[in-house]
Amino acid sequence: MQVNEARFLSDLHALRQFGASGVGKGVVRRAFSEADLAAREWLADRIAGAGLAPHFDPVGNLFGLAPGKSLLIGSHSDTQPEGGWLDGALGVIAGLEIARAAAEAGGPPISVVSFQDEEGRFGVTTGSDIWSGKLSLAEADLFTDTDGVTLAEARQTVTGQAGEFLSHDRFSGFLEMHIEQGPWLDQSSERIGVVSDIVGIRDMRITFEGRQNHAGTTPMHLRQDAFQALSAFNTKLLDRFANVVTPATVWTIGHVSLHPNASSVVPGRVTFSMQWRDADLDRLGRMEQIIREVSDEIAGDHGVKAELSPVLGIDPSAMDDRIQAAFKQAAEEAAPGSWRSMPSGALHDAANMAAVMPVGMLFVPSIGGISHAFDEDTDESDLLLGLQVLARAARLL
């Protein structure tokens, strides 16, 4: 099996054109958007051209299937509202190239996948959450994006082409190559990361409902101001978390929707995302407890009503030992002394797949440690080295 580097790079750049933002190599390709659906059609054509069978499942995960039992390689091709060109796309196109090269060589049987909504427009990693069986399609159909669109509505666009959910038994394991999206490889000038574990994540929405009123006439002491409640919530949360977190723990309020969002109106309502990540399951639980306590206290102090959504998430997961060993051997052969074993602070479909089959992940460096931003990038030589290490490991396995 011989991978074709020029064909791999050409496909990677072709995928970037779907939803190209016009800012550097940035991409806007949210799950189920026009750009995402067009990219999936293009990918299905490339899959068919590679001699693999394209298969869409009911949530829009796209597979390129080799006959019989196969190794599955891939990632996702949707992006954040402002995304880079490599997050997800790299792993999908690397999977396509290796599956194509294997088909040309007459084996081994390798299939490719592009999961749908890894970036959590609706859930956390929606397509693989559902396929892994952790979440039912019926439950997920009720999830809404930040504009109130449900997954059921969004996936109407793909139900026409959808087949069944595939059996996990079809696959002997799952490999995902990804950009690191953090600073460690870039800072150390190492070129490959072999992932040991993926941290756990929890994600929810919180609403503080106060009283909308006139910003000139309402005395400060009579206000039930939703923004002030959020501001105080954040301050109190930092203070309480300090007793529980480690330097590796992270948490983010990344989406805030303030109503009615006008300068002369005391805000009556705020809805915001609350996300936290850590490698320790117990710590994730203690942080949730603190979030609930602080919400209650803020509701009392500010005269607002706190509503907390159900908590979504993925537990911390370990990568398969045998696959890690194959990656380490392949990395040492291709880049002697220039790789490391490391945990993943970002979430990946591999974390869901670890519950149903042996899984491994490979990282290449992110320039400046930047991702989930238009200027995310990686040196071309590192993209090609990653492809070669992934192909070597696939052969070893």
Ligand code: HGY
């Ligand atoms: O947020 C994450 O870690 C992933 O990119 N969805």
Ligand code: MN
């Ligand atoms: Mn990703």
Ligand code: MN
């Ligand atoms: Mn991402």
